[in-house]
Amino acid sequence: MNIGIFTDTYFPQISGVATSIQTLKNSLENLGHSVFIFTTTDPKVSSNDSEPNVFRFGSVPFISFTDRRVVYRGLFHATEIAKELKLDIVHTQTEFSMGWIGKYVAKSLKIPVIHTYHTMYEDYLHYVLNGHLLKPVHVKRFTRAFLHHTKGVVAPSLRVKTTLESYGVKQPIEIIPTGIELNNLNDSVNDSLREELGLQSDTPVILTLSRISMEKKISRILEAMPKLTDSIKGLVLIVAGDGPDLKTLQNEAKDLGVADSVKFIGAVSHEKVGSYYRMADLFVSASDTEAQGLTYIEAMATGTKCVVFSGEYTDRLFNTPEYGRTFTDHEEMYQEIVNYLQEGPGKIKPEFLEDKLEEISADTFGEKIEKFYQTVIADYQLS
The missing domain is CATH 3.40.50.2000 (Glycogen Phosphorylase B;)
Known part of the structure; x- marks a missing residue:
């Protein structure tokens, strides 16, 4: 398979999400798949640096999370790259900028998109105007809106799956904990x-x-x-x-x-x-x-x-x-x-x-994700 992973967070940023994506990429490549990362630019990465199969798009620091970034352009460029790569599936890893671009790419190429829900946002509302602007109900609505038209969701734990179900998410949810290398x-x-x-x-x-x-x-x-x-x-x-x-x-x-x-x-x-x-x-x-x-x-x-x-x-x-x-x-x-x-x-x-x-190994993680991809692609082709 040719797999496109769309994420706002990737190395050299240090986070559990970046580590999870790197682990997934390596595991899927070990299984014989081609994995392409679509992500943000980073001040620590020069445009002259060689990063095989990594495509970066212009970005700025995210409000309240200044060590995280969001793209401000790249929608059509990402689509053209994805067409050339002949992606079979899109896997989004963020509910923000690159996530929406990933959904657009999947729709344009008529391929399925699945999503990994990494962050329990209700625990982070204090970052936005000390919790006075966003409330849990906004998280529920935003989450349902983003997951609309996705063909499946990866939940790292039962807690995440239970939370998504309480939000009214109807897509198939697979519990697949991130493995480690x-x-x-x-x-x-x-x-x-x-x-x-x-x-x-x-x-x-x-x-x-x-x-x-x-x-x-x-x-x-x-x-x-x-x-x-x-x-x-x-x-x-x-x-x-x-x-x-x-x-x-x-x-x-x-x-x-x-x-x-x-x-x-x-x-x-x-x-x-x-x-x-x-x-x-x-x-x-x-x-x-x-x-x-x-x-x-x-x-x-x-x-x-x-x-x-x-x-x-x-x-x-x-x-x-x-x-x-x-x-x-x-x-x-x-x-x-x-x-x-x-x-x-x-x-x-x-x-x-x-x-x-x-x-908890990376190999087990990759094999479970691979199986989920295969199920999603088969169901999408029948629909």
């Missing part, structure tokens, strides 16, 4: 990372890695640090990532008196995240807004246990303490972290990981 996590391990970060080999380290923004609830972890450092001598929290609330969290760490126990690393390239997961004794996330949470399964894949917020997806993923624990409140989070760290350094045993890694 195990080789990328395991092939570029930097064993000297602790030394580079000024940490001793026996320093207790907890890691959180994400976009630094309020919906990730990193402040909940910071608030627990005074009590955690009293319980675990020498404990260090590594906060990896960048985002609009970085300065706010740095100030909060100072106000809480734990600045010396918290290291803000900044953005970490995808090639290096495996080293950070492996370096940590425990991965922690207090976010309650994740549609799936790639960082959880990345940490698990490197053998690092997790303590994460309880939800439909995380409760199924961490179904035994050998992988990690979930929590529902501040005290429970504190206690689970202390319990794991007091047990001493302990990675997930390989025999526990084998079946789980097959379930």
Whole structure:
């Protein structure tokens, strides 16, 4: 198949969506398909840079999400490119600019379009005039309008599928969690990372890695640090990532008196995240807004246990303490972290990981998407 993926977010932007798309592209190509990325320009990418099978269209920063971009031109150019490539299917990955262009291209070429719904927008309404302009009802209407005329929807988790059904979405919805490229996590391990970060080999380290923004609830972890450092001598929290609330969290760490126990690393390239997961004794996330949470399964894949917020997806993923624990409140989070760290350094045993890694692998992800494409194309040709 010739597959066109339309997205506003792609590397070198660092996000779960960009990682998911790159993983999908590689997995489908390994299965023998041709994958073409239609995306936005990026200040970090020169027009002279060679990016095979990647087509970029003029864009500007998105309002309130200035590290994300939207296109302002490219509708007809994208259509001409898609005709030359003889696309068999369009797969949109955004509900904004490139998503609408992808839908137009599919209609013009008389081919089916499916969509992956990555973001639970009701958790992000505070970014637009502090939540005073957009309400949940607007999200429902916008979502139904965008998904109209699509032939299928990929939901990364049951939570996403249930939400879409509550919106009144009638298209077929397949739950297909994003997989991870195990080789990328395991092939570029930097064993000297602790030394580079000024940490001793026996320093207790907890890691959180994400976009630094309020919906990730990193402040909940910071608030627990005074009590955690009293319980675990020498404990260090590594906060990896960048985002609009970085300065706010740095100030909060100072106000809480734990600045010396918290290291803000900044953005970490995808090639290096495996080293950070492996370096940590425990991965922690207090976010309650994740549609799936790639960082959880990345940490698990490197053998690092997790303590994460309880939800439909995380409760199924961490179904035994050998992988990690979930929590529902501040005290429970504190206690689970202390319990794991007091047990001493302990990675997930390989025999526990084998079946789980097959379930969350990029190969499995690609095969499930491929099957969904084939079903959608067959149904479209019959209609």
